[in-house]
Amino acid sequence: MVGNAANYTSNDWKKDISLAREAQIDAFALNIAYKEPNIASSLPTAFSAAAAMGFDMFFSFDYAGNGAWPKDEVDSLLAKYAAHTAYFKYNGKSLVSTFEGPDSADDWIDLKNDHNVFFIPDWSSLGAKEALKRGGGVADGLFSWAAWPWGAQDMDTYTDASYLQYLNGKPYMMPISPWFFTNLPGYNKNWLWRGDSLWYDRWVQASYNKTSADLIDNTQFVEIISWNDYGESHYIGPLHDKAMEAFTIGKGPSNFAKDMPHDGWRLFLPYVISLFKWGTATITQEGLTAWYRLSPGAACASTGTTGNTASQLQIEFAPHEVVQDKIFFSALLTSEATISVTVGGVPQAGASWTYKPDDHIGIYHGSVPFSGTGAVVVTLSRNGATIARVDGKAIESVCTSSLYNAWVGSATVSGSVYASPSLSISKQACVNGTGVNNFAGLCGFACEYGYCPATACTCRQMGKAVKEPPATGVIGYPISGESASYSGLCAYNCNHGYCPSGACGTTEVPLTIPDVSDFSPPACRAGTGTGALAGLCSFSCTYG
Template sequence: MNLLLLLSSALLLFNKLVSANADSVTPEYGSGRNLQRETAAAQLTCPRNEKSVFAHFMVGNAYTWTVAQWERDMAIASNAHIDAFALNIASNDRNLASSISHAFEAASNSGFKLFFSFDYANNWLKSDVLKYINQYSGNVAYFHYKSKPFVSTFEGPGSSDDWVDIKAQTGCFFMPDYSSLGAKEALKLGVADGLFSWAAWPWGPIDMNTYVDASYRDFLKGLPYMMPISPWFFTNLPQWDKNWLWRGDDLWYDRWEEALYVQPDLIEIISWNDFGESHYVGPVDETDEGIFDALASAPYNYAKGMPHATWLLLLPFVIDLYKFGTATVKVETAVTWFRPNPNSAGCSDGGTTGNTASQLQIEFKPTEIMQDKVFFSAVLGAYADVFITVGGVDLGAKWENKPYGGIGIYHGSIDIGGHLGEVSIEIKRNGVSITSSHGGQITNACQGGIQNFNAYVMGSSAPLGTSSTPTIPICGLNCTSGSGTGNFKQICEFSCGIGYCPLGACFCTGMGVATLPPSKNVVGYPNANEDANYLGLCAFGKSAINPPGGVLTIRPTSNFDILKSKLDLNNQIHDVQILLKQSKVGRVVTRPPDDLSNLQSKMLTVYQLAITAIVLLNTVAQYLVCHWRRRQYLHLPHQAARLAPGMDCSKVYAALHATLGIARSMLVPVLELDL
């Protein structure tokens, strides 16, 4: 019995030691070091001064341009509050030297900025890369980041060794797109100062989310991240074996809203003028010689007569909101977009697929990806009604997304319902028309008998009599709606809806001011075999309100308030054996069931305590080793995905914490036994 008392004292003493360090290792929601309850979203921070927005510019599509033509597009981009063009240059681009010269002359004249994005689809010689950076990095128009000339790429991880010398000789800040490797492997190459992701489009028949962005942020561990934003993707270029689409639909609105939540260091729009992939946001001057050369092998010119530039009308407000945390509505705008040929048109799909096997994706029929809808967004200084017609028929459109406080970007979509004809959009406030536009046709007539999956974009704007500014800046908002995939869906919808929407586990779909329930100071842990992304969600959900659907299994709390479970004998022994083998907790073990005989009860209790003691010693050793190894990381928020590999002690701590609770719950009946 003295041995039992000694073990009891040791357990209590060790619990105090663990509790003293709990703030640095436990995933408990409400911890000042870990999950910030005060802001409800640890990822959401106020904007920083060096935030910038770029547009990816295909220099090869401007090989005939004069300085004046460059100045024209730079003025349009500047009015949209875009800071610079990322000059995509391929080693085999026609008139490359003269095009770059004209671009920098125009930028110098316009006060605009440029930087190089080397396209490694055609390999670059290290000497040529050095030549261009050294020649132009000192130009007044060259964009600098963190006081260094900024350089990016499209792919090229096979030439990463070149950049050791290039960086040494140019002093550049290198942020490549090595998306073919993913963030983790790209960083292993050891040359990137930050990373640019090319993953700007959703997979299959789903809308875009931020899981890839979360992966980059996690692996970068504080290094800068450049987030991609694109409105559309459709390509049919047999010359390059390209013939697929990814869902566009709501993407232009969704992606900017995601950027406001993610708050990346930089943003790059894909693209300004890539007509072959249909994601251009710049103007289409069809008088330009060679502007559609990229579509020479296409079965039809799917970019001709398909303007996109009115997408830019939304950018001054949203870019200011991203960069500065607040923005002012001085001009109200309305933009709408749609495909000219509905799925019901009966035209050939031209062999186009949704997704592409060339990127190891499951392919769908285009009709399973693209929706027969009209999509519309508006920047408004106050609420107003939206009206969409097709062929003169009012579709009964309503806003599906509204900004918190009523000032900002509104968005919605409406099914065309089989209607054909000219499309119009009108915004009215109190019955008075504010702005309207019409044009473009939804028709069953397909060019060459092949359905055009590109978007037709139109819009208009009107001055606002009295400018309006949101009362709360972006950094004062948190998530008020969100979701997740798979098993994360239900718990994310619950937690995001009341203000906690962690990247990596969930994605936010709406922001506002959530009314958070008071903390109950109760710790929740994920089930034994679940991944670490559940840590914060379980901690938050258990501390706030029990989430629906029984998603959480309650764990022992920090004050050993053990959940009493009705478990059969085999399950109890099985759970302790799992602890012994894996140092993980399957469920809480409590006193033996009441229906056991007295002898069975005694034997089971002593057996459980003995096994638990062995597990405890093993777990203590693991905890001490892990805690020692991660001391240098204690300043980081405790999210497993953000810790260095091998430094995540959360599962060890969870096992230790639960094992202590189990052991303590076992001691009481053991002390009561008549041995």
Template sequence: MSLAKEAHIDAFALNMAYGVQTNEQSVTNAFTMAENLGFHLFFSFDYAGNGAWPKAQVISMLQKYAPSSAYYRHDEKPFVSTFEGTENADDWIAIKNQTGCFFVPDWSSVAANSALELAGGVVDGLFSWAAWPTDSRRMTTYVDAAYLQCLGDVGKPYMMPASPWFYTNMPGYDKNFVCHGDDLWYDRWVEVSFLNPEWVEIISWNDYGESHYIGPLNEKGYGVFTAGKAPYNYARGMPHDGWRLQLPYLIDLYKKGTASVTEESLVVWYRTQPRISCGEGNTTGFTAQLQVEEDADTWIADKLFFSALLASNASVRVSIGGDEKDTKWEFEPDGGVGVYHGSFDYDSKHLGETTVTILRNGKETVSVKGRSLTKECTGDLANLNAWVGSSTSVSTIDSVSPELSLSEQTCIEGAGSSNFTELCEFTCKYGYCPLGTCYCTAMGAPKEKPKATKDKGYPKNGDDSYEGLCSFACYYGFCPKKLCSETKASSTTSHPAPTACGKGHCTHTDTNNGLQRPLPSFDALFGLYLLIFSVLVFNTYQGE
């Protein structure tokens, strides 16, 4: 909890499966510690890991622990979430009546509009489990857009998920897949700044079985690998602490609209084996419903990924096996202050010790020496978990902040799916990046728009989804004939991503009934010594 506070995290979600004998003692210990540290906790009842929670048991736990000074409250009400539980939605009418709780569940197995209607609209907000891409491309905000649209229509808040990675190989739970991670930790925080949700829940603090932990490694949590019949322990020796290093800046930026760089730092992450050097143990890249599963090696890249928090521009150099090469940033913060991000492809024929170094005026600013890249396998298998390293510069700097607050910034770079890519790349660059059709990949000072030609623009095929894009782009002289027309066609509707108010997440298909359901975190059930924590930060920034 002390480490979480240092990272500017506000609360832990205590994810609990029903019927685990250690729940009571673990919860009691957690609240005692949180009260002593001035930290916050809230319950997330897991209805998937070990079946549904009885209504009376939920009420009892809330009545016992909600009065604690450590229990997180929203609008003076004890905050409660779930992992699934749609079939027990009606229980929450009585639970809310008897506890006065503020209820924000994850009911991602149904569409957002359907979740809002369950039990007569019992929810006070919704949490989405869609923290990972469902294909081999980078993370988008289409699912977030669907939730924001549906919730916005009824004036209810959204809890946005963020996660750095996802790999699991547990035949005992019928889970063996990897989600496309790579640049995810950087991308998601850009998206958080753009969307500005009410809360962000980071998945997770200590879920070793799904490889998305940002907390320290703990031998007491490794029982999950035995229980899940994993072929090996893919968390041991693979620290993720570095992913917390820049959180104070990222969280302050989200919560306050601005943040200060008080020390410069570098975070580096990568898989330690080339994707073709070892067997993958039948691991697949996991997809959304009705998509064909793909081999894992089509989802993951042989790259080093790095993010640097800097007070001003600097260059980056990568060394692998003693071979040094200068590389370029993929993203640089507008104005020079903030998080820089890039990656470096490596050749499986040239491996060895890795070092990433940030230089300014030819002198080293900060450097991370990482684990060696190797073709050595673990029982003939590749570890698809990430190794994460980090370092802080020994040189002191004067505190510096971005020149503009988030409310003064706009989208300056974006993308879209399918036919929307070309239009979104143009319109997002000039601040028009509509949710549901485009997604923003960088923010900064508003750019001067091209000279307006004032041309009329309409979707060539009548698709309403293009209407705003064609209108904006054609007005400023960019009017691709294959997509936009000067005359209005008959109206149709299609969507490039999950439909508005839809569902979408790293999922599996329930072969018994064909329904798409989120993958349960069984670690809470079998983590005999530890509760599984996700972490929460809440928004205090309303703009200017």
């Protein structure tokens, strides 16, 4: 967010770049909104610092923040920077992205040609199919902003699959974000999406996207949202006191980023980025990361925050119905270790690993519900000896000034190690997956044995392939009223001994073409309001 960097000096840029390079990040996407007052002063400083550090930048033109960018203004910035030595290139072209702006798609026909641009916009408001049509197909690839789950669900990959399906081999920029909470009335924003295990889940999903057999995968890029967007709580960069203007301009009830570091989320980035890029990675130092909110979800009920947001045509919930009152932890290890958690000195029962890597080498992840108040201590031990410890901020029973933001801490294990998983990503299979609604059981069974179609299921864990149950010879089909999305799963599952009558049968029947995707979350189809709002609500609720 260049707007948040208005007071950055060259040294500030260099410090951030140094941290990004340590995390194996290749470039900063520079989000710039039209008429942002510091563009003229910040961009020269940023590019100069990047050039000095051997780092890259690229533009992400924000068409939503202050309105659409005029074509001539974009042209001027590209003329000045697209050929810069520190501008990120892809296949010899200067990569440019956007945040929205599909109504300006035609501008990019000339802009691409004039400045040798590889254009990969975020036009998520349209979806992948319609986005690819804009400007006569001007997009060379697409970036999605769908980085957060709906309601009380964990993150799925249906939107990713939709993009990959329609892109049909064109590059996809996959979004990965650890968190989302904002309460900035000045920007008409006050909602959260579930964070919880999101940071772990999305990196697993990024690796699986590389191997899914039912799609032409070209997940060429991952964009982390974000480095320094403090007002939406998904920053992974360092805290800068001089970069907090959003809380004043946005009239926030507090600076909910203050004293809430997220640096720990960078600790394992070199490992997961290497897995994504090369399919394998080496552990040279073990470590532990832990994160949690500082109060129970129901404690901030008076702040007006919602889980989900009607501004995105989503059904809204009370926040405590969406977020989980848990302490989350991940560890990068070469052999298993024991995790334990205390709050106020009281052990939290049930702290354990939900996911363990094959060969015991890789990232372990888990969580524990918290109860009570006081300082949080997360400890990693082997053979009864502590090897890493995170001492975290205290959990309080009342709503804190951090509201629904996360506190993140990390610790490294002393001594160096050298170990890699025995199997590369390309030789692994899905061993744990799920699906929404009626797909949950089908995906849960099939994904365990490596058949986890990304168009219908979400893989939650990869590892050494599990031997399939013997084939039965039973040919399965979707039952009446279902779509082709069930076909592959019914065929596989019924042939391997799991043929649930609520989804599959052994008689082929005509398939239904649904008018709404089987994988879309629930949406409002009817509603009303009181008094003068009755008619307005009746009309708008019909459309979500």
